[in-house]
Amino acid sequence: MSLQKLDIYHVRNLQQASLYPATKINLIYGNNASGKSSILEAIYLLGRASSFRSTTIKNVIHFAHNELIVSGKVRFTNAHVSTLGIRIDGKGIQIRIDEETRYSRSELAYALPIQMIHPKSYQLLDAGPQLRREFIDWGVFNQHPDFLNNWRNFKRILNHRNALLKTRSVKELNVWNHELQQYGTIVAEYRMQYLTELMPVFLQIMHKFTALENIELKLLPGWDADFLLLDKLTEDLEKDLRYGFTHSGPHRADFQLLIESRKAKDFVSRGQLKLLMLSLKLAQVQHLLNNGSKSGCILIDDAVAELDFSSRTKLLDFLADMDVQVFITATEQNEFGDLSNLGEYKMFHVEHGVVSEVDQNVSRETLNKV
Numbered sequence: 047m048s049l050q051k052l053d054i055y056h057v058r059n060l061q062q063a064s065l066y067p068a069t070k071i072n073l074i075y076g077n078n079a080s081g082k083s084s085i086l087e088a089i090y091l092l093g094r095a096s097s098f099r100s101t102t103i104k105n106v107i108h109f110a111h112n113e114l115i116v117s118g119k120v121r122f123t124n125a126h127v128s129t130l131g132i133r134i135d136g137k138g139i140q141i142r143i144d145e146e147t148r149y150s151r152s153e154l155a156y157a158l159p160i161q162m163i164h165p166k167s168y169q170l171l172d173a174g175p176q177l178r179r180e181f182i183d184w185g186v187f188n189q190h191p192d193f194l195n196n197w198r199n200f201k202r203i204l205n206h207r208n209a210l211l212k213t214r215s216v217k218e219l220n221v222w223n224h225e226l227q228q229y230g231t232i233v234a235e236y237r238m239q240y241l242t243e244l245m246p247v248f249l250q251i252m253h254k255f256t257a258l259e260n261i262e263l264k265l266l267p268g269w270d271a272d273f274l275l276l277d278k279l280t281e282d283l284e285k286d287l288r289y290g291f292t293h294s295g296p297h298r299a300d301f302q303l304l305i306e307s308r309k310a311k312d313f314v315s316r317g318q319l320k321l322l323m324l325s326l327k328l329a330q331v332q333h334l335l336n337n338g339s340k341s342g343c344i345l346i347d348d349a350v351a352e353l354d355f356s357s358r359t360k361l362l363d364f365l366a367d368m369d370v371q372v373f374i375t376a377t378e379q380n381e382f383g384d385l386s387n388l389g390e391y392k393m394f395h396v397e398h399g400v401v402s403e404v405d406q407n408v409s410r411e412t413l414n415k416v
């Protein structure tokens with residue numbers, strides 16, 4: 047699947063922009079503060095109904111306006127074309143899919159899965175577990191549509207149990223413990239199965255970028271998996287009551303990337319850590335492709351600039367071979383790496399919020415002179 051057309055109104059400093067992206071590689075360059083990330087933010091809004099850099103969505107609307115609109119035509123592999131649209135104003139978010147109003151963000155997320163890679167993604171392996179849980183859940187969510195309901199049920203029951211802990215309603219806890227065990231175990235099983243399936247795909251991709259060996263992805267499900275979650279909840283009761291929240295369960299899950307049984311984040315170089323993160327994220331998309339699921343778009347913001355030239359070129363060549371649409375930003379054309387093996391791609395230049403497609407012949411001539 048790919049975005050065939052993208053219309054952006056009032057996103058950050060982009061007053062109005064229309065793009066006809068390439069089905070595969072799209073390179074976006076421009077000076078700092080020109081509006082490159084805002085283009086990726088617009089695509090991200092279309093797929094997630096949220097921003098990857100502002101928790102307050104209103105901040106994304108152009109200062110001089112009260113609303114933003116992003117719409118896009120998505121072409122699926124079966125040639126079906128869908129129209130997606132999102133409108134955000136001071137009152138809320140409106141989602142339209144094929145001319146109909148929809149009320150759930152997850153419908154957009156299924157229609158246009160977005161894999162986002164930006165400088166903060168480099169923290170995937172060395173920051174707290176939240177990013178890693180989101181990483182796994184993005185994969186499971188796109189792979190198994192019934193995961194979302196189980197996850198929502200689990201969260202609802204967890205919130206309820208935590209409320210009971212705060213009011214010390216011990217008698218009622220028993221029923222909720224059983225429910226928490228039921229959905230908690232389902233969520234943990236989905237995640238375990240997902241990581242097991244992802245592992246060979248990840249290794250294959252990772253070996254293209256690094257020479258690291260003896261790698262393992264280890265899920266920590268959020269409690270000692272030798273025991274039933276129910277038993278752990280009973281054992282933790284006193285502690286849970288004291289602190290007013292549930293200590294064990296998939297909401298505390300994490301995963302570790304081990305090399306020779308040691309945590310990668312404790313000894314690999316910064317560059318290797320970045321390549322491991324990239325390989326993990328690309329493996330997620332490749333895994334979806336291998337299973338015939340919707341592949342969506344990969345958005346890479348500023349991230350290639352932190353890689354050496356050879357890694358950037360390997361990355362671009364790998365992306366060009368994948369059957370997926372990619373948008374990458376950089377400040378200069380020559381930052382993307384060697385474009386000679388790339389085949390078809392489009393390049394866009396952004397200047398003071400104005401986006402223009404670069405004539406391929408002109409851009410190739412310029413690059414040959416560099």
Ligand SMILES: Nc1ncnc2c1ncn2[C@@H]1O[C@H](COP(=O)(O)OP(=O)(O)OP(=O)(O)O)[C@@H](O)[C@H]1O
Pocket residue numbers: 057058059060076077078079080081082083084085105106107108109110348377
């Ligand atoms: N709500 C807004 N309305 C108008 N302009 C905004 C708004 N929010 C941010 N901006 C401005 O939009 C411009 C573009 O920002 P953006 O992050 O897209 O640039 P960029 O090209 O990715 O820059 P960099 O290379 O520095 O990351 C910046 O000057 C920023 O200050």
